[in-house]
Every structure is written in structure tokens, then in C-alpha cells.
Amino acid sequence: MQTEIHTQIDAYFEQNFLKPDPILDRIAQASTENGLVPHAVTRLQAGFLAMLIQMSRAKTVLEIGCLGGYSAVAMARALPDTGRLLTTEIDTRTAKIAQANIDGSGFGDRIELRVGPAMDVLNQERAAGSIFDFVFIDADKVNHKNYLERALEMSKPGSVIVADNIVRGGAVLDAQSQENSVKGVRDMIAFARTLDHVQMTAMQTVGEKGYDGMAIFRVGDP
Ligand code: DHB
Ligand code: MG
Numbered sequence: 001m002q003t004e005i006h007t008q009i010d011a012y013f014e015q016n017f018l019k020p021d022p023i024l025d026r027i028a029q030a031s032t033e034n035g036l037v038p039h040a041v042t043r044l045q046a047g048f049l050a051m052l053i054q055m056s057r058a059k060t061v062l063e064i065g066c067l068g069g070y071s072a073v074a075m076a077r078a079l080p081d082t083g084r085l086l087t088t089e090i091d092t093r094t095a096k097i098a099q100a101n102i103d104g105s106g107f108g109d110r111i112e113l114r115v116g117p118a119m120d121v122l123n124q125e126r127a128a129g130s131i132f133d134f135v136f137i138d139a140d141k142v143n144h145k146n147y148l149e150r151a152l153e154m155s156k157p158g159s160v161i162v163a164d165n166i167v168r169g170g171a172v173l174d175a176q177s178q179e180n181s182v183k184g185v186r187d188m189i190a191f192a193r194t195l196d197h198v199q200m201t202a203m204q205t206v207g208e209k210g211y212d213g214m215a216i217f218r219v220g221d222p
Contacts, residue, residue: 010207014043024074027101031068034097040067041138041164042207045214046074049136049162052216053078056160058133062125063087064118064147065139069098072113073105075136085111086125086132088118088139119143122150131156138164141181144188152198152219159219163188167204167213189215197222 024043031040041049053061053075059082063072066089076085089095095115102108114121118139135151137144144163151161166172166189171182192200197220204213 006206006210007208010042010044018043018047023077023105024070026104027068027070027073030097030101030104031070034068036068036094036097038209040070041074042209044207045205046071049075050078052160052162053134056134056158056218058160059083060130060132060134061085062130062132062135062151062154064122064135064137064151065089066098066113067094067138069101069105069111069113071136071138072098072111073102073107075134076107076111077105079110081110083110086114086121086130087111088114088116088121090115090117090139119146119150122147122154126150126154130154131159133159135159135161136164137161140184141165141168142184144184145191148188148191148217152195152217155219157219157221161217161219163215163217165212166202166215167211169211192217 024046049071059080061075063085066072066087072085072087089098092115095113099113102111102113132154137147137151139147148163166185168182171177172185174182177183199218199220200215202213202215
């Protein structure tokens with residue numbers, strides 16, 4: 001893969017399509033300085049998520065996998081003032097960094113960060129009867145299918161679900177893969193195929209994060 005040209009084109013598009021964004025830049029910088037893995041969405045991808053939220057007029061967002069809070073802030077910012085975003089982070093140290101990033105963003109009043117295994121948080125939310133207009137699945141890929149299943153259980157007609165990292169440099173094609181993350185993504189894709197009343201599509205992406213892709217689901221009327 002010509003990663004270099006993809007990175008250059010991401011920079012070119014960022015410069016021309018996006019405005020300077022000191023809030024997200026600060027989160028990216030703090031995340032790097034604190035040694036978090038470089039797995040946050042790119043600025044262009046953050047723009048895509050924000051646009052989907054606005055186009056679907058979502059008011060309640062669930063993010064599965066917070067990391068440094070980059071995508072949480074990008075998505076929360078796209079909500080109306082009354083909008084709410086719940087995000088989950090399994091790692092206590094990462095969650096502290098994320099909470100500081102969220103607090104510093106100016107959008108902390110609409111973001112709740114819950115620390116713990118995402119599946120526990122999802123089970124609590126399901127038991128509480130929560131419904132989300134928009135879900136971004138971006139945690140451990142081993143549980144990709146389980147997260148999609150829960151997200152669908154907490155959706156309503158019109159809800160949109162985006163699942164990150166479904167290509168993984170092409171590894172997703174390998175049905176014999178022994179890598180748990182690849183198996184998890186393939187499980188999710190096989191599960192998606194069984195769904196009725198859910199529109200879905202997928203896009204391969206290239207860019208500064210290399211070669212990957214996202215699945216997009218829209219819940220229809222039963
Ligand atoms: C990985 C995870 C991500 O969420 C991502 O966007 C890129 C890479 C990873 O676990 O390798
Ligand atoms: Mg991801």
C-alpha cells in the first residue's frame with residue numbers, strides 16, 4: 001500500500017475541507033503525549049461521523065470504545081445542545097486521560113464516560129431501557145458482533161450504527177485467520193447478513209491510518 005500518498009492526500013483534504021480545529025488537535029496531542037495507541041479516528045473520519053449524526057438528526061449517541069475521547073468530542077459537538085453521548089472505556093488510566101480531554105473540550109456537559117468493560121455498560125443500559133439514535137462501535141474487535149447485537153437491541157427505526165475497522169489491512173478476507181480480532185469482525189459481518197429490516201453498506205478507507213473500512217447500518221421499520 002502506498003501509505004505515504006494516502007497520508008499526503010488526507011492532509012490535503014484536511015487543509016481544504018476542514019477548518020482549523022484546536023479542540024481536536026489538543027486531544028490528539030494529549031493522547032500522543034500520554035502514550036495512548038494511535039487508533040483514534042482521523043480528522044476526516046471524525047468529520048464523517050459528525051456529518052452522519054447531523055444528517056440523521058441524532059440526539060442520543062452511544063460510543064463503544066472511548067480511547068482518548070477524540071471521536072466522543074467530535075460526535076458530541078455535532079449534537080444539538082440537548083444531545084447526550086455515552087461512551088465506554090475499559091482501561092482506568094486511559095479513561096482518566098479521556099476524561100481530562102473531554103473536560104477540556106468544552107463539551108463535557110453532554111458527554112458521560114463510563115469506565116468498565118463495554119459489554120457490562122451495554123447490559124446496564126439495555127436493562128435501563130436506553131435507546132440510542134446513533135452508535136459508534138470502536139472497541140475490541142473480538143466483540144464486534146456482540147456490540148452490534150446490543151446496539152441493535154437499543155435502537156429504534158432510523159437509528160444509525162457505524163462499526164469501525166472492518167477491513168484491517170485486508171485481513172478480513174481470511175476465513176482461516178486465527179487472529180481473534182479478525183474472527184470477531186468476520187462474525188459481525190456474518191451476523192449482519194442475517195438481519196432483516198436493517199439497511200447496511202460498507203466502505204473501504206485509506207488514509208493516514210492505512211487501509212481499513214467501516215460498516216454503516218440503518219435500522220428500518222419492523
Ligand atoms: C485498531 C483499533 C482501532 O479502533 C483502529 O481504529 C485501528 C486499529 C487496532 O486494534 O489495531
Ligand atoms: Mg477504530
